[in-house]
Amino acid sequence: MGTSASKLPKDLLSEYQELTFLTKQEILLAHRKFTELLSREERQFPSSRVSMEKILSLPELKCNPFRQRICLVFSTSENKDGSLSFEDFLDLLSAFSDSATPEIKSHYAFRIFDFDDDGTLDRADLEKLVNCLTGDTDETRLSAEEMRQLISNILEESDIDKDGTVNLSEFQHVISRSPDFVGSFRIIL
Amino acid sequence: LSPGKFGTGILSYFSFLRFLVLLNFIIFLLMFGLIILPIIIVSHSSANMTFVQQYGSECTDYPSSVRRGLVLFHQYIIDLLSGTGFLEQTYLFYGYYNVDLVRFSRFTYNVPLAYLLATFAYLFLSLVWIVKRSVAGFKQNLVQDEDRFQSFCNKIFSGWDFCITDENAAKLKRSSLLYELRTDLEEERIKQKIADRTFKERCRIYLIRLVLNLFVVTILAGCFYCIYRATIYSQERQTLKLQTNFILDLIVEYLPSIVITLGNFITPLMFDVIIQFEDYSPAFEIRFTLMRCVFMRLASIGVLLFSLWSQITHCETDDTVPCPCGYNHQLYPCWESRVGQEMYKLMIFDFIIISAVTVFVEFPRKLIVTHCDCGLAKWWGQQEFAIPQNVLEIVYGQTICWIGTFYSPLLPAISTIKYFIIFYIKKVTLMKNCRPATRPFRASSSNFFFLAVLLIGLAMACVPVGVSIAQISSSKACGPFVNYTTSWQVLPQVVSELPTGLSEFLYAISSEAFAVSFFVVTCLAMFYFIALAGAHKRVVNQLREQLAMEGRDKRFLIQKLCQAQKRLASRQPRAAPLSSGSSVAQYQYSSQNRNNSGVLLEQPPATSATHA
Numbered sequence: 001m002g003t004s005a006s007k008l009p010k011d012l013l014s015e016y017q018e019l020t021f022l023t024k025q026e027i028l029l030a031h032r033k034f035t036e037l038l039s040r041e042e043r044q045f046p047s048s049r050v051s052m053e054k055i056l057s058l059p060e061l062k063c064n065p066f067r068q069r070i071c072l073v074f075s076t077s078e079n080k081d082g083s084l085s086f087e088d089f090l091d092l093l094s095a096f097s098d099s100a101t102p103e104i105k106s107h108y109a110f111r112i113f114d115f116d117d118d119g120t121l122d123r124a125d126l127e128k129l130v131n132c133l134t135g136d137t138d139e140t141r142l143s144a145e146e147m148r149q150l151i152s153n154i155l156e157e158s159d160i161d162k163d164g165t166v167n168l169s170e171f172q173h174v175i176s177r178s179p180d181f182v183g184s185f186r187i188i189l
Numbered sequence: 190l191s192p193g194k195f196g197t198g199i200l201s202y203f204s205f206l207r208f209l210v211l212l213n214f215i216i217f218l219l220m221f222g223l224i225i226l227p228i229i230i231v232s233h234s235s236a237n238m239t240f241v242q243q244y245g246s247e248c249t250d251y252p253s254s255v256r257r258g259l260v261l262f263h264q265y266i267i268d269l270l271s272g273t274g275f276l277e278q279t280y281l282f283y284g285y286y287n288v289d290l291v292r293f294s295r296f297t298y299n300v301p302l303a304y305l306l307a308t309f310a311y312l313f314l315s316l317v318w319i320v321k322r323s324v325a326g327f328k329q330n331l332v333q334d335e336d337r338f339q340s341f342c343n344k345i346f347s348g349w350d351f352c353i354t355d356e357n358a359a360k361l362k363r364s365s366l367l368y369e370l371r372t373d374l375e376e377e378r379i380k381q382k383i384a385d386r387t388f389k390e391r392c393r394i395y396l397i398r399l400v401l402n403l404f405v406v407t408i409l410a411g412c413f414y415c416i417y418r419a420t421i422y423s424q425e426r427q428t429l430k431l432q433t434n435f436i437l438d439l440i441v442e443y444l445p446s447i448v449i450t451l452g453n454f455i456t457p458l459m460f461d462v463i464i465q466f467e468d469y470s471p472a473f474e475i476r477f478t479l480m481r482c483v484f485m486r487l488a489s490i491g492v493l494l495f496s497l498w499s500q501i502t503h504c505e506t507d508d509t510v511p512c513p514c515g516y517n518h519q520l521y522p523c524w525e526s527r528v529g530q531e532m533y534k535l536m537i538f539d540f541i542i543i544s545a546v547t548v549f550v551e552f553p554r555k556l557i558v559t560h561c562d563c564g565l566a567k568w569w570g571q572q573e574f575a576i577p578q579n580v581l582e583i584v585y586g587q588t589i590c591w592i593g594t595f596y597s598p599l600l601p602a603i604s605t606i607k608y609f610i611i612f613y614i615k616k617v618t619l620m621k622n623c624r625p626a627t628r629p630f631r632a633s634s635s636n637f638f639f640l641a642v643l644l645i646g647l648a649m650a651c652v653p654v655g656v657s658i659a660q661i662s663s664s665k666a667c668g669p670f671v672n673y674t675t676s677w678q679v680l681p682q683v684v685s686e687l688p689t690g691l692s693e694f695l696y697a698i699s700s701e702a703f704a705v706s707f708f709v710v711t712c713l714a715m716f717y718f719i720a721l722a723g724a725h726k727r728v729v730n731q732l733r734e735q736l737a738m739e740g741r742d743k744r745f746l747i748q749k750l751c752q753a754q755k756r757l758a759s760r761q762p763r764a765a766p767l768s769s770g771s772s773v774a775q776y777q778y779s780s781q782n783r784n785n786s787g788v789l790l791e792q793p794p795a796t797s798a799t800h801a
Contacts, residue, residue, distance in 0.1 A: 059354050060354055062354070062356075063353055063354060063355065063356050063359035064349075064351060064353075064359075065359075065363075066349070096351065109346065113346070126345075129345065130345060130370075133348055133349055133363065133366050134363055134366055134367040134370070135363045135364075135367070140363065140364070142367075142370065142371070142374075146370075146374050149374055149377070150341065150345075150370060150374060153341045153374075153377070154341050154342055154345060157341055157342045158342050160733065160736045160737060160740070161737055161739065161741070161743070162737050162740060163740055163744065174342045174346065175346060175347070178342065178343045178346060178347045179343070180343060180347040180348075181346065181347035184347050184348070184349060184350045184351060184352075185347070185351055186351055186352060187351050187352065188352065
């Protein structure tokens with residue numbers, strides 16, 4: 001694996017360093033992992049995209065219950081199929097890196113948890129979120145009554161303007177008071 | 190030791206153990222540097238030292254405890270394990286320090302004063318260090334305990350650890366999250382049920398609780414009585430100096446330790462059963478049982494010391510006449526060394542029990558459960574690393590060390606080595622034998638829990654040390670305090686020898702007038718801070734209500750805008766009716782965009798355009 005096409009040009013490298021929170025080593029490692037997912041022909045083109053299934057085969061994302069949402073959120077493709085270009089991939093790693101600010105992390109967390117992409121977390125989003133966390137089989141799901149109680153509790157704690165949904169500011173407010181968020185919302189390659 | 194596999198509670202436990210190793214080492218350095226080092230320096234240099242007066246009355250008669258004549262080998266082992274015989278007249282115990290003053294060329298070093306001040310210093314140092322370490326955890330605990338502030342949001346939004354890459358760990362995390370959520374929801378339901386109780390039900394519950402608490406008190410009293418009798422029996426047998434059988438002698442020496450350990454093993458099981466009838470909420474049940482176990486463990490040390498002291502200050506002649514020499518000099522010519530020996534034995538036995546349980550119970554359990562397929566093995570299950578019980582064990586050992594350091598200055602060194610070895614034993618047993626706990630321990634509150642229990646242990650350790658320094662007469666036959674009535678007397682004597690200005694100042698500080706006014710000022714400060722905290726809480730509530738009102742205002746205004754636009758659209762039939770709806774939607778989106786755009790400063794503009 002030494003063809004010049006698979007090496008990252010220096011000016012691009014420094015540009016990526018400026019625009020993301022990643023260090024040089026992390027960008028190079030990300031580039032290596034990304035090109036491993038591409039087929040030989042695709043490696044020639046710098047802006048080729050990797051399909052969602054291939055991204056989900058990465059060990060860091062394989063066990064994550066939010067893996068599809070992560071791909072959809074960071075994907076910039078027009079047909080919204082969750083495929084990632086290299087820059088999307090860097091965006092992903094940058095948001096999940098240790099040096100990203102809590103505001104960035106909470107912003108992206110909000111978008112990942114917003115399953116219907118309407119800009120707010122309503123009851124349906126929260127229900128899907130809880131099901132992702134506990135597992136989707138019948139014995140690991142909460143009963144309907146427990147779910148209702150749980151979502152009422154969440155809304156009571158986080159919905160400040162009492163409109164039945166959690167918008168971005170409320171979400172960021174809750175996250176800022178959450179001691180475990182920064183430690184758990186990270187992915188290191 | 191990854192947090193993904195066992196949970197962050199286990200990590201907190203091991204960091205707590207590391208902290209204790211460090212604390213004990215620093216205490217040892219303190220005692221060594223202040224007391225032992227001057228004595229060692231002086232015997233190798235040109236300074237001279239004066240010894241305490243160890244002659245005169247009958248009180249100063251201290252028979253040597255070194256064994257003479259033909260000594261059987263197992264006597265040495267008994268001596269090693271119980272601190273008697275050849276170990277008694279060493280730096281290990283209080284009795285060996287008989288230096289009064291050390292005269293260097295430029296100043297004199299008052300060894301008794303240094304001994305006393307070193308004791309206060311290590312207690313104070315431990316207090317300050319623990320408080321400093323617990324302040325961070327306390328702040329979070331305070332925030333979290335307020336009306337279960339945000340606990341659900343924290344679990345849901347920050348619950349998943351995105352670092353998990355192993356399928357098994359992911360499954361474990363899911364099941365532990367499910368368990369936590371279910372427990373919390375159940376807890377809330379039970380709280381609701383408790384609030385809905387009728388008056389008759391409440392009376393019945395309170396009566397049951399009263400009866401069961403009395404039952405718990407009788408159990409504790411029974412255990413304490415057993416410890417008292419065991420200690421007295423053991424002491425009587427030791428003073429008789431019968432030497433029958435090796436094993437029997439060892440058991441007699443260790444009888445109080447054995448009784449205490451048995452009590453500490455049985456009582457938690459009984460408490461677990463009793464608490465189920467008392468009908469508390471699950472979280473409170475766990476905390477209350479834990480408090481009872483903590484009390485049992487720490488109070489048993491106190492009972493042991495109390496029974497020792499009742500022996501020491503009880504002379505056979507007459508109950509009304511106080512003992513000559515202030516203590517029972519016939520049985521205990523050097524009582525501090527004896528107390529030090531008991532503490533030494535407790536510590537050694539604690540270490541032996543922990544290692545023995547690990548080697549002889551946990552390893553075979555793992556072997557049986559993995560290889561044998563019978564029903565008993567399945568019911569018993571694999572060992573779970575129970576954090577609360579392990580923490581109690583360590584705090585118990587640390588309390589022994591704190592109490593015993595006054596009587597046995599080298600005890601912190603032994604304690605350091607002991608905790609060091611226990612760290613690796615526990616690590617090995619965790620890796621090899623334990624499966625991850627089904628009931629996870631929350632990390633942010635567990636740090637606070639460990640340090641709070643340790644603080645209780647420290648408080649309970651200060652009481653015996655304080656009582657023995659201030660109340661009980663020091664031995665006249667050994668130790669640095671021979672020339673003083675009690676150990677405390679060193680301080681007033683030294684203060685009276687200071688220059689008048691300084692000594693008058695110190696007298697003024699310790700007078701009643703100063704103490705009362707200091708107490709009053711502290712109370713005032715406390716009331717002020719409580720009032721401040723209450724005022725802040727009220728302001729927070731007011732701000733929350735204000736935010737809710739703003740939200741309602743916004744919805745009201747949007748409604749009015751919609752109505753106005755509809756009216757406008759109906760008056761102008763040429764305008765497309767769809768535009769009014771979409772403009773409102775655009776308004777909502779643009780307000781959201783305004784909120785979000787401030788956040789996207791660090792991102793390249795190309796990718797932010799996708800946020801539509």
